[in-house]
Amino acid sequence: MAETHRTKMLILGSGPAGLSAAIYAARAGMEPIVVQGMEPGGQLTTTTEVENYPGFAELIQGPWLMEQMQKQAENCGAKMIWDHISEVDLSQRPFRMKGDSGDEYVGDVLVIATGAQARWLGIESETALRGKGLSACATCDGFFFRGKKVAVIGGGNTAVEEALYLTNHSDDVTLIHRRDELRAEKILQERLFAHPNITVLWDKTVDKFVGEGDPEGLVAIDLKDTKTGEITQIPAEGGFVAIGHDPATALFKGHLELDSDNYIKVEPGSTRTSVPGVFACGDVMDKIYRQAVTAAGTGCMAALDAEKFFAETEFEQG
Numbered sequence: 245m246a247e248t249h250r251t252k253m254l255i256l257g258s259g260p261a262g263l264s265a266a267i268y269a270a271r272a273g274m275e276p277i278v279v280q281g282m283e284p285g286g287q288l289t290t291t292t293e294v295e296n297y298p299g300f301a302e303l304i305q306g307p308w309l310m311e312q313m314q315k316q317a318e319n320c321g322a323k324m325i326w327d328h329i330s331e332v333d334l335s336q337r338p339f340r341m342k343g344d345s346g347d348e349y350v351g352d353v354l355v356i357a358t359g360a361q362a363r364w365l366g367i368e369s370e371t372a373l374r375g376k377g378l379s380a381c382a383t384c385d386g387f388f389f390r391g392k393k394v395a396v397i398g399g400g401n402t403a404v405e406e407a408l409y410l411t412n413h414s415d416d417v418t419l420i421h422r423r424d425e426l427r428a429e430k431i432l433q434e435r436l437f438a439h440p441n442i443t444v445l446w447d448k449t450v451d452k453f454v455g456e457g458d459p460e461g462l463v464a465i466d467l468k469d470t471k472t473g474e475i476t477q478i479p480a481e482g483g484f485v486a487i488g489h490d491p492a493t494a495l496f497k498g499h500l501e502l503d504s505d506n507y508i509k510v511e512p513g514s515t516r517t518s519v520p521g522v523f524a525c526g527d528v529m530d531k532i533y534r535q536a537v538t539a540a541g542t543g544c545m546a547a548l549d550a551e552k553f554f555a556e557t558e559f560e561q562g
């Protein structure tokens with residue numbers, strides 16, 4: 245039987261942003277409900293080693309970190325529900341949502357922390373080598389490839405930034421692009437072309453990521469020339485696919501203001517969206533930093549902004 249879950253603060257998403265919001269909201273007496281979505285714990289549950297989340301002197305595992313965050317939120321009083329929201333009505337408060345389970349969710353204020361997914365090329369060898377030399381985040385994983393040959397696939401700002409960032413760790417960085425010019429901003433292109441440790445390979449697509457060893461790891465990339473069809477191979481122990489991200493915002497189209505890349509727009513310096521009482525945090529509103537710690541930070545901000553909004557509107561209504 246379908247149920248209705250009613251709360252002062254409804255939180256969509258259980259990655260670092262949603263769970264940090266839940267910790268702060270629970271401690272403020274907002275009795276938050278977290279709708280966890282299809283991926284409880286979020287993106288970090290899909291990785292192994294995390295070395296840059298503060299508070300841990302040794303390497304930790306992403307799934308373990310998210311388990312701890314969830315337990316911490318629950319210990320503070322947050323309630324977790326495993327469901328995926330498929331319909332929203334933000335036209336009036338309280339906000340109403342429907343889950344795939346058929347349950348209804350009603351929240352006086354809403355925190356959206358539905359994250360973003362990295363785009364992948366979608367080839368078979370890529371799936372096999374993800375986390376075994378292949379990554380979609382140089383800031384997260386570049387450090388693991390110190391002194392090794394690495395390659396970045398893409399031609400936009402992110403790809404160029406990732407290639408430049410990787411020169412902090414490697415003196416042999418190759419940028420692979422399927423066209424003969426980059427989409428990235430001019431200033432970034434100038435920095436890229438001026439860098440002595442970056443080679444750009446034009447008109448090439450990835451035909452295959454080549455793995456070897458036990459445990460298996462990336463050792464080379466087979467490239468196909470888009471003009472001649474010729475296949476060549478380059479050695480690479482680290483491969484970074486940088487062809488963009490898709491924020492999980494399809495659900496909010498027409499309900500909230502989104503930017504040209506479909507990220508939720510927030511007022512600068514806050515988590516307030518275009519609808520009063522709706523707040524957004526983490527990767528769903530941040531296309532620049534996209535880190536667990538920044539997601540957690542904006543999750544805290546969203547809970548504080550939402551709690552303040554709730555208190556002010558309650559006071560006004562008497």
Ligand SMILES: Cc1cc2nc3c(=O)[nH]c(=O)nc-3n(C[C@H](O)[C@H](O)[C@H](O)COP(=O)(O)OP(=O)(O)OC[C@H]3O[C@@H](n4cnc5c(N)ncnc54)[C@H](O)[C@@H]3O)c2cc1C
Pocket residue numbers: 256257258259260261262279280281282283284285286287288290291293294295296297327328329330357358359360362380381384385492495525526527528534535536537539
């Ligand atoms: C392989 C990999 C390795 C990474 N390594 C690092 C690292 O080492 N260090 C680092 O700082 N960052 C790392 N990152 C980036 C980091 O994981 C993200 O920046 C962070 O998880 C963003 O947190 P978030 O809470 O905004 O969103 P996410 O973690 O993406 O969580 C989104 C949540 O929203 C839920 N959701 C989505 N749609 C709905 C819906 N309709 N209804 C209900 N729930 C919904 C999902 O189930 C999920 O729980 C890595 C990312 C990847 C993919």
